[in-house]
Amino acid sequence: MKQSNIEVEFRSRFDKAKYDEVLDFLEKNAKDLGVDDKRVWFFVMPDELLKVTHNTSKKTAKITLKLTKIGHGSSFEEVEFPINEQDVGKAIEVFTAIGHKYLVEPTILRHDFEYKGVELAIKYSKTWGYHAELEVLINSKEHEKEAEKKIRAVADELSIEIMSEEELLKFTQDVEATYVNPTELPPIK
Numbered sequence: 001m002k003q004s005n006i007e008v009e010f011r012s013r014f015d016k017a018k019y020d021e022v023l024d025f026l027e028k029n030a031k032d033l034g035v036d037d038k039r040v041w042f043f044v045m046p047d048e049l050l051k052v053t054h055n056t057s058k059k060t061a062k063i064t065l066k067l068t069k070i071g072h073g074s075s076f077e078e079v080e081f082p083i084n085e086q087d088v089g090k091a092i093e094v095f096t097a098i099g100h101k102y103l104v105e106p107t108i109l110r111h112d113f114e115y116k117g118v119e120l121a122i123k124y125s126k127t128w129g130y131h132a133e134l135e136v137l138i139n140s141k142e143h144e145k146e147a148e149k150k151i152r153a154v155a156d157e158l159s160i161e162i163m164s165e166e167e168l169l170k171f172t173q174d175v176e177a178t179y180v181n182p183t184e185l186p187p188i189k
Contacts, residue, residue: 008147009135012160019130026113033112043100052091061085103179118154
């Protein structure tokens with residue numbers, strides 16, 4: 001039995017002033033889903049995105065496989081499952097042992113909201129800078145256009161410029177080609 005969801009997801013990068021503006025608006029007008037800071041190991045694969053996520057604010061962890069890479073469409077079928085927080089290191093070790101190199105984002109500061117049926121993650125990380133992910137979860141590709149329309153309406157209302165597929169692809173390829181992992185990370189607790 002296939003256990004996966006489809007995320008319809010768009011991204012936007014902006015400066016600190018826009019970040020503060022969007023965060024302020026959402027704090028006043030959206031459902032606050034809370035702080036959701038993470039540390040993420042992204043394993044470089046040709047056509048998929050495999051990641052191990054340590055949710056540092058909630059003390060949880062998970063493994064996620066997105067069956068499409070960023071920059072290859074706005075919908076991502078994904079399979080994910082929780083692991084014990086203490087097993088993050090073991091998961092990284094397994095994927096590395098079978099030949100996958102990773103890029104680690106040691107700190108992703110994130111605050112999640114829901115506004116007009118769209119989940120928004122307002123984020124800051126070393127790699128992406130100030131940015132947002134706007135997402136609607138669907139269970140069938142037939143709902144993709146409706147989800148995209150809903151996301152674009154919220155982005156327009158917030159004056160958030162959605163990155164094009166070409167911009168996303170170039171950005172992620174540049175990151176994969178030039179990113180240098182930090183030499184030390186805090187221990188997994």
